[in-house]
Amino acid sequence: MKIGQVKNRNSHKVDSRVLGNYSKGIAGPLLVCFCGIHGNEPSGVVAFKRVLQTLKNDEYPIHGRLVGLAGNLSALKAHQRFIDKDMNRIWTHKRMQEIEFGTVEIECSEDNEQLELLEELNQLLTELNNEPFFIDLHTTSSESQPYISINDTLRNRRLAMNFPLPIVLGLEEFLEGTILSYINELGHVALGFEAGQHDNPASITNHEAIIWLSLHNCGCLHHDLPEPMVEHSYGVLAKTIVEGKKVFELRHRHPIESADQFKMKPGYVNFQQIKKNEQLAKDQDGVIKAKESGRIFMPLYQSQGDDGFFIVRNIKKFWLTISAILRVTQFHRFLHLLPGVGKYNQLNHTLAVNTFWARWYVVDFFHLMGFRKKQIIGKRMIFTKREYDIRRP
Ligand SMILES: [Zn+2]
Structure with a gap:
C-alpha cells in the first residue's frame, strides 16, 4: 500500500x-x-x-x-x-x-x-x-x-x-x-x-x-x-493540464450491469486518444470496441459502478461561441417552425423531432442551443431545454 x-x-x-x-x-x-x-x-x-x-x-x-x-x-x-x-x-x-x-x-x-x-x-x-x-x-x-x-x-x-x-x-x-x-x-x-x-x-x-x-x-x-x-x-x-484548456463533450456511454462481467482493458488513462473499433474492454458477450474515435473517459477500474467507460470529443472554440450566440438570442423559439420539429405535449422547453425529416446532426444541432436528448419515442427524439441556461430563476 x-x-x-x-x-x-x-x-x-x-x-x-x-x-x-x-x-x-x-x-x-x-x-x-x-x-x-x-x-x-x-x-x-x-x-x-x-x-x-x-x-x-x-x-x-x-x-x-x-x-x-x-x-x-x-x-x-x-x-x-x-x-x-x-x-x-x-x-x-x-x-x-x-x-x-x-x-x-x-x-x-x-x-x-x-x-x-x-x-x-x-x-x-x-x-x-x-x-x-x-x-x-x-x-x-x-x-x-x-x-x-x-x-x-x-x-x-x-x-x-x-x-x-x-x-x-x-x-x-x-x-x-x-x-x-x-x-x-x-x-x-x-x-x-x-x-x-x-x-x-x-x-x-x-x-x-x-x-x-x-x-x-x-x-x-x-x-x-x-x-x-x-x-x-x-x-x-x-500544472496538471496535459494539452491545454480544452472543452469536451460526451458522445457515448457504455452502461454495464454486474451480470455482464465487464472488464476494462488495463492501462487506459482518462482522456487518452482512441481510434474507432479499438478494443477497449470485454464482457461475457466478447470484445467491446470503440464506436467512434475520440478519447476514453472515466474507464472503470473498480468493482462498483454502472458506467464501463465513456467516449468524449473536443469541441472547437468556434462552436462554443456559436452556441452562446444562439442561446443568448433565444433562437430556440423558432425551432418548432422547422420541418419535422414540433412542441411536445405543449410543454415549455420540450420539442419532438421527427428523425425522418431531420436526420443529420440533429443531436449536435440541439446541443448547441442547450437542449438535451431525453428519450426516443418511435421515430421521434424528445429534447428538453435546460430552464435556467442564461439567467437565474
Ligand atoms: Zn465520484
Whole structure:
C-alpha cells in the first residue's frame, strides 16, 4: 500500500453531515462544497477540512459563506463507493417530487443519507441572501488529470471557464439523477470536479486548490488584494493540464450491469486518444470496441459502478461561441417552425423531432442551443431545454 493511501484512510473520519461552516458576517455569495458523495472518495473531505483550518487560523475576511457537506457518511466510513445504491444517481425529478409530497419510499442506506443531506441543503437555501454556488468534489478509479464537468448551461460554462482546467459538457444526457442536475434544476450554478485518482495524495492538493479558486471565482475573496492562496492554487491546477484548456463533450456511454462481467482493458488513462473499433474492454458477450474515435473517459477500474467507460470529443472554440450566440438570442423559439420539429405535449422547453425529416446532426444541432436528448419515442427524439441556461430563476 502506498503512503498516500494510509494517510487518506486515517484522515477522513467524518461523523457529521456539516463538515464546516465559515463566515465573517460580511455579505456575499454562498459556496457549498459536496464532499464524499461517493464513500471511496474521501479526498474532498480532507481538503475541505484543510481549507477551513487555514481560513480559521488566518481569520480570512471572506465575503459570504463557505459550507462543506458530507455526502454519503455510511459509505465514507466503509470506504466504499456506496452501501446499497449510488448516491449520485438518486436525485431524479420524479424522486425529488416524491420527497416533496412525502410519498417517497425509504428502503436503504442512501435513501436516508439523501434526506439528511437535503435537509441541510434546504436550510441553507432558506437562509439565502445572495447567489449560491455549488461544487461537487470527486476522484476517479483510474489515474486522471483533474477536470471540471458541468451540465451545459451558459451560466455553468461562464464559471467553469475561469478555472485553468479541461471541461467536460453533457454528462446529464447520459447520467440520470446526479446531485448537480438537481441543483441546476433549482436554478443554481454548479460544477463537478474530479481531482485525480482516489488514493493519490495529489488529489487532496487539487481539491484544496479548487476550493480556494472557487472562493475567488464566486466572489467570496477580495478581488483587489493579491491573494497568495489563489495564485498558488491556480498554479497547482494549471500544472496538471496535459494539452491545454480544452472543452469536451460526451458522445457515448457504455452502461454495464454486474451480470455482464465487464472488464476494462488495463492501462487506459482518462482522456487518452482512441481510434474507432479499438478494443477497449470485454464482457461475457466478447470484445467491446470503440464506436467512434475520440478519447476514453472515466474507464472503470473498480468493482462498483454502472458506467464501463465513456467516449468524449473536443469541441472547437468556434462552436462554443456559436452556441452562446444562439442561446443568448433565444433562437430556440423558432425551432418548432422547422420541418419535422414540433412542441411536445405543449410543454415549455420540450420539442419532438421527427428523425425522418431531420436526420443529420440533429443531436449536435440541439446541443448547441442547450437542449438535451431525453428519450426516443418511435421515430421521434424528445429534447428538453435546460430552464435556467442564461439567467437565474
Ligand atoms: Zn465520484
